[in-house]
Amino acid sequence: IEEDVLLNIKHLHDVRMLLKKSQFSNAEWFNFGLGLGLYHNTLKTIEMDYPRDTNGCVRECLVKWLEKADDVNDKGGAKWSTLIKALEDCDQNSTADYI
Template sequence: MASKPSHFTLEISKLNFVLKVLKHYKFSEARWFEFGLNLGLLHPTLKAIESANKGDPSNCLMECLAKWLTEGSNHTLVWQTLANALNEMNLISISTDIRKIMADPVSEILQCYIGGLAQVVLTEESVDLLYTEGLISKDTLTKVKSCGCSLVGDPMLLILSAVAEDHSKF
């Protein structure tokens, strides 16, 4: 019998998920350096990332997050740390949404299974049933269908949001 995760933690295997979350909230990749500083990375580390990636903000952000995820000290409060870093950059709405949705305990339970859920492809009838039962919104229904009834990317984030707002949808 497989053991159940007790708490969602972010580590390097979740890098792509963190990038998708930031993209979903329209975080500007160009601000990666300041973001890295607010995450607690050292200036020389960030300069090395910048130099190695020829100033490509997308790669720089990815490398910055990879460094943080592999060397960060407290991976059980990662969403809080990420939200704090965004807050320091005056990105209050993104920070608030991440605290409310990603750091929500019920949302974190679903995140423990994000790898498996990302591989799920639902039938159109199942997606319609989720909407009919009030478990997903019309917007989520449309997005899930537009992704071929897959839970990858925005549909998964919309589901996490719905669960965070109403735990009975879990």
């Protein structure tokens, strides 16, 4: 994986599959989203749209990230390196190492 390649919505499936294969804890989706540069209000909206569905929350969080919503560009943009940093910041180190 080239860490500085810019990702877009076409990469959604690839990112989801990597997270799934690496045992990402969906329970951490909210803090993960904050680490990616999404606003609290954006994440609360996702949470309301997908109550008790952490899988759906992770997916929509990634969609917003890949669409470069909120402060995504200020956090480094939609890149593998940004994804890895956000994973490390929410203590998902084994997932970050896998990627």
